Amino acid sequence: MAVGKSVIGAELARVLGLSFVDSDHKIVAKHGPIPRIFAAKGEHHFRQLEAKAIADVLDAPAPAPVVLSLGGGAVLDSGTQQLLARTTVVFLRAELDTVRERITRNTGRPLLAADPVATWERLAAVRGPVYARLADITLDVGNSNVPQLVERLIHLLETESRKENS
Template sequence: MKTLYLIGFMGSGKSTVGELLHYDLGISYLDTDQMVVEKYGEIAAIFQQEGEDKFRDYETEMLTKTSPENYIVSTGGGIVEREENMAFMKNNGRIIYLDTSFAQIADRLGNDPSRPLWRKNQKDKQKLYQRRAKWYRQLADFTVMTDQKSPEDIAGEILKILEH
């Protein structure tokens, strides 16, 4: 199976659904954020001490380590901030976009302090959401709407997509 990259905004469920698919399909799993944390430490600390650009370097480093076959990869919401990342995923695997409304994301994340870009004010977060939504849509081979669905239902929809 070609590697599956899950993309979407923070809180769309990439990490949660990625792990479910990993168990359902019995194939290997990676989360680019987890890989960064294991090598470089907590994300909030990286943003604070080294800046977002350095975090993006680490994120790209981890993405380019992922293999084109037999992996489920949950990406970070900002993976689309670099064109080289988008090109890498397009050339190496299949891309599924978890499309979630801003309102639902706000419900899920609340005041989560572990995501530095979620600490911005409401207007900036909405702008970021709109700017990235375009890229997610363009990049995706498939899109799954996630509002009002459980992670299990979303994983089930993806499994159906993979059967075709």
């Protein structure tokens, strides 16, 4: 959460000439703002919408290559985990110091509304190990700008592809 998935993913897709899909944007386009979904129907309902949005992309017949940015909690869904096992997963890892400013000034994150820093730490402690287990590539996003991160990520993706093909 707040590690730059959407920005880095969009730039990676642009550089590679691929489509970019953000699962949160798909949900918003179809169901309205995420804070309103949380307020009206709760997190569980949002997670169901999220899993469906992700499955629509990853479980399509003959899916085209795409860069997909997932919402931070998406990996907690077992169905999503099964779909992710069939593709290359990148874990963008960040320390609290890297995201502190973003999470304290962004009011559009329902789960961080009460105490952003403590909540982010709690969520990272739960989600981090799941991402680490699912990830083919882990990229630390601290102390780098988006072009540097995308360049490093492309190198890691090429290395991963060579390993898979050998």
